[in-house]
Amino acid sequence: MLALDPKCVRNTFLSVFLLLSFTVCSALHEYRLSDPRLLLPYPLQSTTVQYNISAAGGCFVWHSTRPHVISVRGSTDKCSSWATIEVVARKGPRMSADIVAREIASDQRLYCEVTVAQPHALLLETTDHVMYIGDPPLRLTISAQDAEENTFTSLSYLPFSWKILDPACKPSTDAATTLRLSTFEEVNYHTRPEIVQLESNGLHGSEVLVQPSRSGRVCVLVSYQNEAWKLGQTAPFLVTSQHGQPLDFKSNKYRLVSQHPKIAIVLPDSSNVQAKKLGSTKVYITDKDNLMDESTGSSALINVVEPAKLWISISTCIDDMVEIPCIILLGKTYTVTLVLTDHANNRIRVDELQFSMKASSAAVDITDSTLNGSYHRIYAHQTQTVQLKAKYLSKASATDVKIPMLTTQRNVRVVEPIVVRPGLAIIPWGEAGCQHPSINFKAVGGTGKYLWSSDSSDIVYISEGKVTPVGFGIATVTAFDRLQPEIKGVASVSLVAPVAMRFKEGPRDVTLNAAIMLDLEFLDAEGAIFQHCSHLEPSFSLSGNSFIQQSARCNGKCACILVKAVHADRVTVTATWNNLTATTDVSSHVHLSIHSLDRDVLVTPLAAYTIRFTGGPRPHPASVGQHIRTMIAEKRDAITVSPVGEGDPTAFAVLCLQVHCQQLKIRVGNEGNQATFSTPVVEEATMSYCCQHPTHIVARLDIEVKSVLENSLCLVQQGAVFPVRVQEDLPVAAIAYYNTRSFTNATTLKFSWTTSRSDTTLSQSRTDSSHAVVSLSG
Numbered sequence: 001m002l003a004l005d006p007k008c009v010r011n012t013f014l015s016v017f018l019l020l021s022f023t024v025c026s027a028l029h030e031y032r033l034s035d036p037r038l039l040l041p042y043p044l045q046s047t048t049v050q051y052n053i054s055a056a057g058g059c060f061v062w063h064s065t066r067p068h069v070i071s072v073r074g075s076t077d078k079c080s081s082w083a084t085i086e087v088v089a090r091k092g093p094r095m096s097a098d099i100v101a102r103e104i105a106s107d108q109r110l111y112c113e114v115t116v117a118q119p120h121a122l123l124l125e126t127t128d129h130v131m132y133i134g135d136p137p138l139r140l141t142i143s144a145q146d147a148e149e150n151t152f153t154s155l156s157y158l159p160f161s162w163k164i165l166d167p168a169c170k171p172s173t174d175a176a177t178t179l180r181l182s183t184f185e186e187v188n189y190h191t192r193p194e195i196v197q198l199e200s201n202g203l204h205g206s207e208v209l210v211q212p213s214r215s216g217r218v219c220v221l222v223s224y225q226n227e228a229w230k231l232g233q234t235a236p237f238l239v240t241s242q243h244g245q246p247l248d249f250k251s252n253k254y255r256l257v258s259q260h261p262k263i264a265i266v267l268p269d270s271s272n273v274q275a276k277k278l279g280s281t282k283v284y285i286t287d288k289d290n291l292m293d294e295s296t297g298s299s300a301l302i303n304v305v306e307p308a309k310l311w312i313s314i315s316t317c318i319d320d321m322v323e324i325p326c327i328i329l330l331g332k333t334y335t336v337t338l339v340l341t342d343h344a345n346n347r348i349r350v351d352e353l354q355f356s357m358k359a360s361s362a363a364v365d366i367t368d369s370t371l372n373g374s375y376h377r378i379y380a381h382q383t384q385t386v387q388l389k390a391k392y393l394s395k396a397s398a399t400d401v402k403i404p405m406l407t408t409q410r411n412v413r414v415v416e417p418i419v420v421r422p423g424l425a426i427i428p429w430g431e432a433g434c435q436h437p438s439i440n441f442k443a444v445g446g447t448g449k450y451l452w453s454s455d456s457s458d459i460v461y462i463s464e465g466k467v468t469p470v471g472f473g474i475a476t477v478t479a480f481d482r483l484q485p486e487i488k489g490v491a492s493v494s495l496v497a498p499v500a501m502r503f504k505e506g507p508r509d510v511t512l513n514a515a516i517m518l519d520l521e522f523l524d525a526e527g528a529i530f531q532h533c534s535h536l537e538p539s540f541s542l543s544g545n546s547f548i549q550q551s552a553r554c555n556g557k558c559a560c561i562l563v564k565a566v567h568a569d570r571v572t573v574t575a576t577w578n579n580l581t582a583t584t585d586v587s588s589h590v591h592l593s594i595h596s597l598d599r600d601v602l603v604t605p606l607a608a609y610t611i612r613f614t615g616g617p618r619p620h621p622a623s624v625g626q627h628i629r630t631m632i633a634e635k636r637d638a639i640t641v642s643p644v645g646e647g648d649p650t651a652f653a654v655l656c657l658q659v660h661c662q663q664l665k666i667r668v669g670n671e672g673n674q675a676t677f678s679t680p681v682v683e684e685a686t687m688s689y690c691c692q693h694p695t696h697i698v699a700r701l702d703i704e705v706k707s708v709l710e711n712s713l714c715l716v717q718q719g720a721v722f723p724v725r726v727q728e729d730l731p732v733a734a735i736a737y738y739n740t741r742s743f744t745n746a747t748t749l750k751f752s753w754t755t756s757r758s759d760t761t762l763s764q765s766r767t768d769s770s771h772a773v774v775s776l777s778g
Contacts, residue, residue: 031057031103033110038153041119041144042091049157050194054082055110058103066097070114076525079104087116094118094146117146119155122233124222130238131179133351137187137209142222142233155206156194161223162204169219169234177370178216179237182209186333187315188486210237211335213375215351258283264302275304305342310392310406312357313337314378316486325411327447327484328380336366336376338390340406350374353392360387363414380414387411416445418489420479425491428498428522428533429472436469436495437532443489446481453478460493469495498522498530501538501577503584509617509670509681511591512565515550518584520559520575533558538577547571547586570618590615592668592683600688602738603745605656607691610644612651616668617681619648625673628682632665638691656691664689694736694743697751702731702771730774746770 034054043049053072059079062072069089074080085099099112125141142160144152164179166172183199184191187209195205210220216238223232256266256273260281264273273283284299286292313319315335317326328334338355340348355373359366363382369375378388392406420443427436442465443450452462456475461468467477474494481487504519520538522530534554540561542549546569552562561573565588575582595612603609611631619627631641631652638660643649652666669682734751736743743749751769755762765771 031055031106031108031110033101033112035112035153038085038112038114039146039150040085040087040114040116041152041155041158042089042116043087043157044159045090047157047159049087049154051085051154052082053085053099053101053112055101055103056081058105058108060101060103060110062099062101064097064099066095069095069116070097070099072099078525085114089116091118117150117152119144119152119224119231120147121145121149122222122224122231124220124233124235126235129236131210131212133212133215133349135212137182137189137211139189140208140210140220140222140235142206142224144224144231156192158206158224159198159203160206161221161225162208163221163223164210165219165221165234167217167219167236169221174216174371175218177368177375178212178214179218179220180211180213180368182211182335183333184209186335187211213370214372254285254287256283257286258302263304273302275302278304278306280304303342303346305346305348307340307348307392307406308343309341309345310390310408311339311341312388312390312408312410313339314410314412316484322410324483325385325413327413327415327481327487328378329487330380330383330414330416333377333379336378336388338374338392340392354394355390355392357388357390359412360389364388364412378412380412383414383416385411385413413447415447415481415487418443418445418450418479418481418487420477420489420491422531423491424494425467425532426494426496426524426528426530427469428524428530428536429469429495430535435535437535438469439467439493439532441465441467441477441479441491443479445489446479446487447483449482450479451482451485453480459495467493469493471495472497494524496524498533498536498577498580499525501575501580501582503573503575503582506679507681508585508620508679509587509589510565512568512588514588515562515564516586517552518561518563518573518586519554519557520561520582522558522577530558536577538575541574541576543572543574544569546588547573568618585620587618587620589618592616592666592685594666594685594687597744598687601744602690602692602741603656604693604736604743604749605659605691607745607748608653608655609745610651610653611664611666611687611689613666613668613685614650616683617670620670625670625680627670629668630666632667634662634664635660638662639689654689659691659693661688661690661692663687690738692738694749695738696736698735698737700733700735702733728776732772732774734770734772 032055038051040049040051059081061079062074062083064070064072067088071086071088072083074083089095094115094117096113096115099114101110121144123143123145125143126138128138131138142155144155146152162181164175164181166175181204184196185199189209191207195207198205218237219234220237221232221234256271258264258266258273258281260279263277263279263281264275264283266273266283280301280303282299282301311319311322313336314326314328336357338350338357340350340353342348350372353372353374357366357373357376361384363380363384364386365379365381366376367379368377387409389409390407391404394403394405420441422441425439427439430436452465454460454462454475454477456473457470459471459473459475460477461470462477472495474492477491477493479489500523502521502523504521506519507516510516522533522536524530534556536558538559540549542563546567547563547565550562550564552560554560559575563573563586568588568590570585570587572583572585592615593613598611601609601611627648629643629649633639633641638656638658640655640657642653644651644653654664664687666685667682669680672680736746736749747768747770749770753762753764753772755774759776761775763773
C-alpha cells in the first residue's frame with residue numbers, strides 16, 4: 001500500500017481544475033472582466049472610495065447604469081482596457097449599479113455589479129500574535145463585513161485609527177515602546193499606492209506594519225469612525241526576546257532550574273534568569289515530583305558574557321561597514337538599534353540594560369526612544385554629515401551614577417532625494433529602420449554617484465544616463481545611488497506611435513520679404529506633445545507662390561519649415577507624415593506706415609483732418625482671429641475719430657474738439673484665437689497731433705520776386721511794403737502760424753482781404769481765401 005500525501009492530492013486536483021476552467025473559458029469568452037461583482041463601502045465626507053477594474057481581449061468604452069451612485073472613468077478619453085470606479089453616493093441604504101464595458105470592435109458587453117453598503121463589523125487579520133525582538137515588521141490587515149456578513153472587496157481608501165494599548169486594552173505610554181507602528185515607506189515594504197498616500201498625510205489605512213522593540217504584552221486597537229457611528233476591533237500581541245512560548249510557573253506544577261546557580265539563577269515564580277558571573281549554564285524544566293531533569297525536560301543554554309563591542313545599526317545601512325558613513329534621505333525617518341556583542345560577535349540581550357545616544361548636530365532629530373535607550377528613530381531635516389554617539393551605561397552601586405562602559409559612534413550623511421530629469425520622455429515610434437534619437441537623463445541628489453538601470457531592456461537600454469530606444473512600449477529607468485542603493489530616482493520613457501500632428505502656436509503673418517519659421521508638433525493618444533522626434537521627417541507643400549520655402553535648421557525641434565514672403569498674399573502650408581496631416585495659413589503684408597504729410601499735424605479747433613496710412617497685417621479668416629484697424633488717442637475727449645473708406649479703412653478722419661497736443665497711435669493686425677492656436681500679429685504707427693489757435697498771420701508774394709524794385713525776400717512780415725509797377729497784377733498769399741509752425745489745414749482756413757488805397761483793387765480767390773491778387777490802376 002502506498003501512502004499518498006494529502007498536499008499532493010490537493011495540488012493535483014487544483015492544477016487539473018484550473019487547466020479545465022481556463023480551456024472552457026477561452027473557448028466560450030473572448031473578452032474577460034477582472035471582477036464580476038464588487039462590494040464597496042460608503043466614503044467619508046473628506047475621502048473617496050475608488051477601485052480599478054480591467055477587461056482583457058479588446059478595447060472598451062465604460063459607463064455606469066446609475067452614475068449618481070457609482071461613476072466610472074476610463075484610463076483614456078477613448079477606449080481603454082481598464083477604468084476607475086468611484087463611489088459617488090454618500091452614506092445611505094444599500095444600493096447597487098452595473099458597470100458596463102462595451103468592446104468597440106465587436107460591440108460585446110461585459111457587466112460588473114457594484115454594491116455600496118455601510119461597514120458593520122471589522123476583522124483584524126495577521127499571520128501571528130507573537131513577535132520576537134529583531135523580527136522583521138509584521139503586516140496587520142483589516143477586513144470588513146456589511147450587515148449581511150458579506151466581505152468588502154476593498155477598504156484601501158478609507159482611513160483607520162490604529163493604537164497600541166496595554167494588555168487590558170487601555171491607553172499606556174509604555175505600550176507604544178513595546179510595539180511600534182511603522183510606515184511602509186520607512187521599511188521599504190510594498191503596499192497599494194492609496195495606503196502610502198494616507199501615510200504621507202499622517203494617517204493609516206486598512207494595512208499597517210508593526211515592529212517589536214522590547215519585551216511585553218500589548219493590545220492593538222483598530223477603529224473606523226463614520227459621521228454617525230464607530231466600529232472597533234482589538235487583538236492581543238506578545239513581544240518576547242526568545243523564540244518559544246513563555247512559561248507560567250504560578251501554579252507550581254512546573255519550575256525552571258539552573259544547572260549552575262553560581263553562573264545564573266532563576267528568579268522565583270518566573271522564567272527570568274539573572275546572571276551572576278561569566279560562564280555557561282543550562283536551565284531546564286522540572287516538575288514538582290522531580291520526574292523531569294536536564295536530560296528529560298526542555299532546556300536552554302545560557303551564556304553569561306562580558307560585553308565587548310557596541311555598535312549602531314541603522315535601517316537600510318549595512319552593519320558590517322560602520323566605518324563608511326550611512327547615507328540617509330532628507331525628510332525621512334529611520335530606525336536605529338544599539339547592538340551589544342561579546343568577543344565572538346554574539347548578540348547580547350539588552351532589555352534590562354541602559355544606553356544613551358545623541359547626535360552631533362541639530363540637523364538630525366532623535367525621537368521615539370525606548371525606556372532603556374536601545375531603540376530610536378532619527379529624522380533628518382538638513383543636508384550635512386552628522387555623527388551619532390552611543391554609550392552602554394552601567395550603574396555604580398555606591399554612587400548610583402551611570403558610568404559608560406562602552407562607547408561607539410557612526411557618521412550619518414544626509415542627502416537630498418534623487419530626482420531624474422526629464423521625469424517623462426515621450427519618443428514617437430517611427431517607421432521600421434528609423435534611427436530613433438537617444439536621450440540623456442540627468443540625476444541630482446543623493447551622493448552624486450549613480451548606477452542606471454531599465455526595467456525593460458527590450459524597450460530602452462540605458463548607460464550612464466543615456467537612453468537608447470530599442471522597441472515599442474513603456475519603460476521605467478532608475479538612477480540608484482552607488483553608495484546607498486536604497487536611495488533612487490525614477491523616470492518614465494514611452495515609445496508610442498504619434499496619432500496627430502499640428503503646427504505650433506505662433507505668428508502667422510510677416511512683412512514682405514521677411515521669413516517666418518513654422519514649427520510642427522507630434523502628439524500621442526493622450527494629447528501629450530513629443531519632445532524627442534527629430535527623426536520624424538514630414539514633407540511640406542505650399543498652396544501658392546507668394547511664399548518660397550528656404551532651408552532651415554530646426555535646432556532640436558521635431559520638424560519645421562522656413563518660408564519667405566515674396567508677394568503680399570496668403571498661402572496654406574501643409575505637412576504630411578505617414579497618414580497624418582496638418583495645415584496652417586500664413587500671410588504677408590507691407591509694413592504699416594502713416595503718410596509722410598500726416599505724421600506731424602497742426603490744425604485749428606473744430607477742423608477735421610484725414611490721417612492716411614498704408615500696409616499692416618492682412619486680415620486673417622474670421623475663424624482664425626478678428627482683424628483690427630483702430631486709432632488710439634491719449635486724450636479721447638479732445639477729438640473724435642471716424643474711419644474713412646468701405647470695409648477695412650485706410651484713413652481716419654480726426655475732428656478737433658478742444659485745444660491740445662497729443663500722440664495718436666494707429667494699430668492694424670489680427671487678434672489671437674486660443675481655440676485655433678493663433679497668436680496676435682499687430683503693428684503700430686505713431687504720429688503727433690496738435691490743435692491750436694493761430695498766434696499770427698504772415699502775408700507774402702505768391703510769385704518769384706523778379707518785378708520787385710527792392711526787398712527781394714518772398715516772405716515778409718505783416719505790414720511790409722511791396723513796390724509794384726503800375727498796371728501789373730501782384731499775387732499775394734496769407735499764412736497762419738502757431739508760433740513758428742504753419743498749420744497743416746491751411747487750405748481750409750478762412751481769410752478776408754482789405755486795401756487802404758482807392759487806386760488799388762484786390763481780388764480774392766474763390767476757392768482758397770488765403771490767396772488774392774493786387775492791381776494798381778494809376
